[in-house]
Amino acid sequence: MKWNWELPDWPNFEYDKSAFAAMESRFLTSSGILLGSYKHLDESEKTALKIELMSEEALKTSEIEGEYLNRESLQSSIRHQFGLPTEHGRIPPAEQGVAEMTVNLYETWKKALSNKVLFKWHSLLMSGRRDIVDAGCYRTSGDPMQVVSGHVGKRKVHFEAPPSDRMQPEMNGFIQWFNQTAPNGEQPLSALIRSGIAHLYFVSIHPFEDGNGRVGRAISEKALSQNLGQPTLIALARTIEAKRKDYYAALERANRKLEVTEWLHYFAETILEAQAYTIRCVDFLIEKARFFDRLGDQLNARQHKVLVRMFAEGLEGFKGGLSAENYISIAKTSASTATRDLKDLVEKGALSRTGELKHTRYHLNMQSFQS
């Protein structure tokens, strides 16, 4: 059976456009909501959110292929590139590279795609990799480029990409398609369809020796930013990573045909889910600001410190809730003071309490401050 790029109509992808009208309009509406909420944040909160979401994306896009990077180094590197103070010392090359690529993607979203941009991203991603022969250029190896899984003897080939000598013409075609389908191009496409085709089209060519998934996800985010007319902080890689198997399965079902409605459906759902996460992050920050506005002068220094620490855990919250022991260790106080402080926080509606005796746990009571 042939791969998609071996079919006579390659790369003319087909799909049922009408199947995406509702999702496209949901995407645009939610983008408007996001923008509206974002305006409620002050400058320092906006910066914190930007750094947090960008480093999470950099972390997760690497994790998809099993590369586990250091979160603090990523954050530090991103902060540094935005000219913000950092505490971290030397940043390892892998973290530095992906952080630089993430910032470049954010800052140059408007620019047309080109070989040069892709080469730059690739060389950044390959920073510190001595095993890569073709860094910052398309692959040249005469060996087949395959996506495989399993150990030797039980290897399964999920996909084989076009041979290396086709890379430059294939990529010229891809780049031309990407720029032509931009909102200001000759054949504009809607956001979700364009972003989804861009990803599948790019990973089907698989032009680099390594890093194709990461560059492919960056391309999809660039497409979304261009269609929205502003840089997105969409948690795409985070959402893909959370259901990594679905991602591989969706690609595998799509790579032998040019009818891509099913793939686009998977990808559009993923983008909407990613966008919903970003909205929750913004809402969380707004809620946090309201929470402290409301309670600020009623809190003692220990209570304030512990609540700040709980909020630092983000949307996922303090795993399993906060215990009295956690309070004692964060506030550096005695058991009796912790008991009194915690009781007071529950009475003030700042925390809710679950469990009894040594299983007692405390959770941020965000809902109680919603108007």
Ligand SMILES: Nc1ncnc2c1ncn2[C@@H]1O[C@H](COP(=O)(O)OP(=O)(O)OP(=O)(O)O)[C@@H](O)[C@H]1O
């Ligand atoms: N069946 C498939 N058909 C086409 N593309 C696939 C398939 N399965 C996986 N892929 C893509 O190939 C990528 C892996 O490509 P590659 O071998 O270059 O590793 P990588 O570049 O290190 O990946 P990543 O950037 O995600 O870490 C996946 O992330 C995915 O985007």
